[in-house]
Amino acid sequence: MPAAARDRALAFCARFGLRAPILQAPMAGASPAPLAAAVANAGGLGALGALLTAPEGIRDWAAEFRGRSNGGFQINVWIPDPPPLRDAGHEARVRAVLSRVGGGIAVPEAGPGPFLPDFGAQLDAILEAAPPAVSSIMGLFPPDFAAELKARGIAWFANATTAAEARAAEAAGADAVVAQGAEAGGHRGSFEPGAADAQTVGLFALLPQVADAVSVPVIAAGGIMDGRGVAAALTLGASAVQAGTAFLRCPEAAVHPRWAEALAGARPEDTVLTRAFSGRLARGLRNRVTEAFAAGSGVEAAPYPVQRALMGAVRAAAEKAGDAGAMQAWAGQGAALARAEPAGDVVRLLWDGAQALSP
Known part of the structure; x- marks a missing residue:
């Protein structure tokens, strides 16, 4: 991993209060507070995937997390689709x-x-929970909510599956863009549901194009399971990585x-x-x-x-x-590369493994 890539990752860590540029993916139904807390306690960023979580559940999750960790976390919500036919x-x-x-x-x-839970009520609960970061998927936050995040000093990480989506996210005020490659588990984050099948670019083709398209930090997501993947993502322009499947075999999950x-x-x-x-x-x-x-x-x-x-x-x-x-x-x-080990150990293996590849 080149020194410039490591420096970029360390700058991201300094900005968002982390010791390792490792983010737990906000997996709806698979991001309990103990998992997020273990990731945060190891220096990464924990997460709640709140798609299915009612407002009171969001508040309860944040309280449980804070009872287990003084670290950082993000809360993720989906931008609602139009009513289905x-x-x-x-x-x-x-x-x-x-x-x-x-x-x-x-x-x-x-x-x-x-x-699904009421989206507006979820947003109100998220503001009340006051996480260090909020993330979006399937589109962009309404301008008034994006402005409220800015006013409260809450970072916005916007998921994107194309360079065009990444540019739109930056223009809307996102503080970082999550570049989601087609290798990623779970849902594709395409802004338009019908476009998802055509937006299945692999991470290491997508990532440098997104990094070139925006000036905000880029977080790489999709298929990153060990230090080699972290180092490759940082080398290609990411400032941090987001891992989901890598944590699913952890006991805390x-x-x-x-x-x-x-x-x-x-x-x-x-x-x-x-x-x-x-x-x-x-x-x-x-x-x-x-x-x-x-x-x-x-x-x-x-x-x-x-x-x-x-x-x-x-x-x-x-x-x-x-x-x-x-x-x-x-x-x-x-x-198959996921480890049945404590989540904190996985965070350390990801970051230590990447640093070991530095020249």
């Missing part, structure tokens, strides 16, 4: 497919919604044991981009659910977040039965 006949076909892959379980109708086991044996080709779990394009482990909605299967997933609601019964049954074949198991392409 509903088709009762199509949803009935989706329910039939999900019932089959779930072993014949009953899959109830999704109902009228709402399927508390994911389902079968999910953690499946990660350990996953080859890069065992992960797929799919809409089967939520209706939004995302990368997870290939299983019966993803295969049932793969191209050529004859049935497309329902739109987000209807598909996620329809998946609820299958997801719950699979977790109860320990059935990884029907489980919603997010994973990046580097899953």
